[in-house]
Amino acid sequence: MSLDSITTSVDEAVSGFFEPIATWLGEIVFYSVPVAGTELPLIVAWLVVAGLVFTGWFGLVQVRKFKLAVDVVRGKYDEKGSAGEVNHFQALTAAVSGTVGLGNIAGVAVAVSIGGPGATFWMILCGLLGMATKFVEVTLGVKYREVHADGTVSGGPMHYLPKGLADRFGKNGKTLGKVLGVLASFFILFFGLFGGNLFQVNQSYAQLVSVTGGEDGLMGSSAGALFFGILIAALVGIVLLGGIRSIANVTSKLVPAMAGIYIAACLVVILVHVSAVPAAVATIIEGAFAPEGVAGGVLGALIIGFKRAAFSNEAGLGSAPIAHSAVKTKHPASEGLVALLEPFIDTVVICTMTALTIVIANPASYVELRQGGEAIGGVTITSDAFATVLPWFPYILTLAVMLFAISTVLTWGYYCMKAWTHLFGRSRTSELTFKVFYTLFAVAGSLLTLQTLIDMADAVLFMLAVINIIGLYLLAPVVKRELNSFLEFVRARDAGEITEDGEDQESVKTTV
Secondary structure (H helix, E strand, O other), rough: HHHHHHHHHHHHHHHHHHHHHHHHHHHHOOOOEOOOOEEEEHHHHEEEEEEHHHHHOOOHHHHHOOHHHHHHHHOOOOOOOOOOOOOOHHHHHHHHHHHHHHHHHHHHHHHHHHOOOOOHOOOOOHHHHHHHHHHHHHHHHHHHOOEOOOOOOOHHHHHHHHHHHHHHHHHHHHHHHHHHHHHHHHHHHHHHHHHHHHHHHHHHHHHHOOOHHHHHHOOOHHHHHHHHHHHHHHHHHHHHHHHHHHHHHHHHHHHHHHHHHHHHHHHHHHHOOOHHHHHHHHHHHHHHHHOOOOOOHHHHHOOOOOOHHHHHHHOOOOOOHHHHOOOOOOOOOHHHHHHHHHHHHHHHHHHHHHHHHHHHHOOOOHHHHHOOOOOOOOHHHHHHHHHHHHHHHHHHHHHHEEEEHHHHHHHHHHHHHHHHHHHHHOOOHHHHHHHHHHHHHHHHHOOOHHHHHHHHHHHHHHHHHHHHHHHHHHHHHHHHHHHHHHHHHHHHHHHHOOOOOOOOOOOOOOHH
């Protein structure tokens, strides 16, 4: 029996068993209501409303404190002796690597094709709102993290929901928090295995096959798939064994590199078509408020733009606080401010660059889909847009996809491990068992599609958003106190009242 027939049989068996469950779960989680001729998934509204509420609650923190956030990333307010495992920049790149992925390349192309260029405007707006949500959840992640005896750190919704609710509401809050913490761990673990691991490997392998001669090419055979899976698994396993320090060391180099390559390619296309830039920007703005459009006019463009942004930057889903919680800091809100840069990088910069490149280049595949042609893969539209200027770009795109996929698999491996240890304990055996299990999933990613389980994983992750955001609303006053505390520290530090060691300047003078 060949490897191809075995994997086909496994795919069919898994799909046959889980498809009814996935369909049922998807209908609940992504339940949509008709709005002006298009469908609005309530989960997207839930995420966007949270962004609006927290933007108002914290007084446009994403705008007012943007420069401060950049200063914190640069290390201006670091304090010696802070608990944690990585610096602010490493924590940011580790978290960004979990959100920047194929959605920024393929998903955006579909958004501007179906929702029109105007979807870009609403995508940017949603990304800006998501910055406030990310600030809140990451501040809580650091506030209620657990620093272990060996110096390692565990954080995320499985920690801040139980501890935070217990702090605010006593015994009843503690009981509810424990239940929510277990659910959060399960949701993160399930998504990480299928959406954060298997799907990423599968899609990067598919892109590699497409540029190496297709099914009849060098990598198109089952042997090629197996080799690719083992190679990725080996890379992931080696890095994962080193924990968040190792992951952060890799992502702090990988994320800037992959973002730089991709943005540089976008800029090349934009500069070659520079005369078309003003018209493209005008088209995006007009399309955002046009009375008619491809998917239901202004509301259609708005919904599709919001959906793409919400699915891309993961603000409110509770995943990013796990990586950010490992930061070296004494002030939780300092990392909350760093985290608000994440949706800005992911959605406002990278997604927008993709959209602008497609609208300006206006490739034939994009025009055809806009005119009601047959749906094609979003990555094809993006690739075609680049090919208008860079005919060899599919090879660069393959490299970008590979880098995006590997960094995402690494970060979600860390997220999953923290969820796993919350459920099954932090023993060396437990952690090693998970790492082996997760690595084997990477091998399976090149051989299996398991699309039904990936669909389930999406639904499960957005179920986490429901319980996570309820927790964020209840714990927002805690975040407000932490922000005020950090801003007072910044004021004192800028005034020279506190040293880099975190000591009061007057007490230092007295000692001397």
